[in-house]
Structures are given as structure tokens and as C-alpha cells.
Amino acid sequence: MLTIGKLGAATGVKVPTIRYYEQIGLLPEAERSGGNQRLYGPQARERLAFIRHARDLGFSLEAIRELSSLADQPSRPCAAADSIAKRQLQAVRLRIARLQALEQELQRMVVQCRHGTISDCRVIEVLGNHALCAHDHAPEPEVGSSDALPR
């Protein structure tokens, strides 16, 4: 049995985050020791590793909630899991495309800066005037429930 600190060290999840996951019901309530401290077995460890990994891949906690309730029902078809992953893939691709547009724009700004005074700084100038932009870099449209990429 692991204490919360060991579990955190083993999975790379911070201690308060583990308690937070329990609080929001993403992890089941842990067993307790005589002195009221949380104790975790290998099952809890696997579950947390699953969550951690999915977080690293950018899944929202909501998506992870779905995924892990699916994981608990091994005989059901996996179409749902598949579609959650596909949605996430789409969201990631969109985000990449958008960030690449930003990258272009920022690079242009930085390259054109003559390092003089603010009054003729290209960075400030471009920010003040969208018309000087080469590309469209509109804000991201919302995509399903797995919009935000974390950390």
C-alpha cells in the first residue's frame, strides 16, 4: 500500500492534485489508515497513471471521466472511446494550425524590428494595426467539449 506521497512520486502527479481528483470524483475515495491517511493499492495506481497519461495527451478531465468509465466496461464496443480520441486529435490539429499562423506573424514582427525606439518599433506597430498582418489569425472556434489543452 502506498501513501499519497509515494503514489504521487510513482505516477508523477502532485499530491494536492491527487486529492483534487478524488474530490471531483475522478478517483474513487481512497482507503484510510488508522491515522486517517490515504492508502492506495495497485488498482488506484493504474487508474492514476491512466489519468496522468491522458492529461499529458491533452484530454480534458471531462473526457477522461468518460474514457475511464468506458475502460471499466470491457465488453462494450469501443466506438465511443474511439470517437473521443478522434475529437481530441481534431482539436490538436486545429490548434497546431492556428499556432503556426501565430508563429509566422510573430516571426515577421520580430524579424522586422530595427531595434530603434518604440516610436518606430515594428512589434508595437503591428500590434496596433491588424491590417499589417500577413495572415488571418482569428481566435480559435470552440470544438466539442475538449477545447482546452492544459498545463
Added chain:
Amino acid sequence: MLTIGKLGAATGVKVPTIRYYEQIGLLPEAERSGGNQRLYGPQARERLAFIRHARDLGFSLEAIRELSSLADQPSRPCAAADSIAKRQLQAVRLRIARLQALEQELQRMVVQCRHGTISDCRVIEVLGNHALCAHDHAPEPEVGSSDALPR
């Protein structure tokens, strides 16, 4: 003079967001009409467009605060503005690289899914076992003050 609603429509910023910017001191306090409603001139409009554009380019409000205080001092050297933009460019590039790793991994997961049952779903399996991953997709390290990319 524009009311807050017209200003919002003109700049693409929502009304409560404008009030929020004023509240946190990113916009100066607006003039008021006889009936206590906010009124904006062209200066405020430019400032808000500047903020909006910088937000679209992923700058944090903190970075924007710096940038716009710089913009107010036209005779100072522009090295500071330049370096803020460079930091942002770096952060964006890092984020792109990381998202591309995620994209690879997600795609592998999705492609390998045989559309059977959960018990042999590749998506669930990979999430449960990081060792099945091709790449490292560690969480992003923090970069300066302009970490989060919004919207």
C-alpha cells in the same frame, strides 16, 4: 463617442470583457455620460484594438500590460518590446512542437483501433500504458510569464 456596446462591436470584444479590462486596469477608466454610462473616444478604441490583437496572438494580459505601457513611451528604446515578442515566439514554437508529438500519438492510437470491444481497444490500452507510446510527450515546461495561450 461610442457607448460600450458600439465599441465592442467595432473591436470584436464582448461588453463584459471590456468592463473586465477596465476593472483590472488594462484600460483606463472611461468617461461617463450624464446617466453614468461609459463613453469611449478614438484613443480608447485604438487601445482596445491593440489589446485584442495581442490577445489573438496569444500574449498574456500581463505581457500586454507591459507592451502597452511601452507603447506609451515612444522615445524609449524598443528592446523590451522586442524581447517580449521573442519570448512569445519561443513559447509558441515550443507549444507547436509539443502538440505535434501529441498529434502523432493520438493518430497512432486512432489508426490502430480495430473497432471491437473496449477490452481490446487500442485507445484505452495505450492510455493505460505509457510504454506503448512511440514518443516522449512530457508536459510542457513553464516558459517565462507568457505561458498560457488563450481562447
Added chain:
DNA sequence: CTTAATCTCTCTAGCAACTAGAGGATCAAG
């Protein structure tokens, strides 16, 4: 001139996904 519709005002509370800190209990090592 009145009424109705549409702003606008302030204020509080909520979202994701944590993080930080206070103040106290418990545990393992020496």
C-alpha cells in the same frame, strides 16, 4: 407623451484545472 424594447449599470458567482497556504495531526528514524 408614454410605453416597450434594448441597452447599460453594479455586483456576485462560476468555469477549468489546479496551486498555495494556514494550522494541526501522524509517522519513521535516530
Added chain:
DNA sequence: CTTGATCCTCTAGTTGCTAGAGAGATTAAG
């Protein structure tokens, strides 16, 4: 048996907004 690390609960803060209540202002139509 004491010290220091770890654990407990609880509240509040972070970023960048968004939503809603309840009240007042303004405008357009009739």
C-alpha cells in the same frame, strides 16, 4: 522521545473571462 518529514482539512488564489440578478438609462415606435 524528539525531530523533521509527511499527512490531514479547509479556504482562497490563479487566468481570462462568462453568466446572471436586479436596477437604471436610452432610444424608437405609436
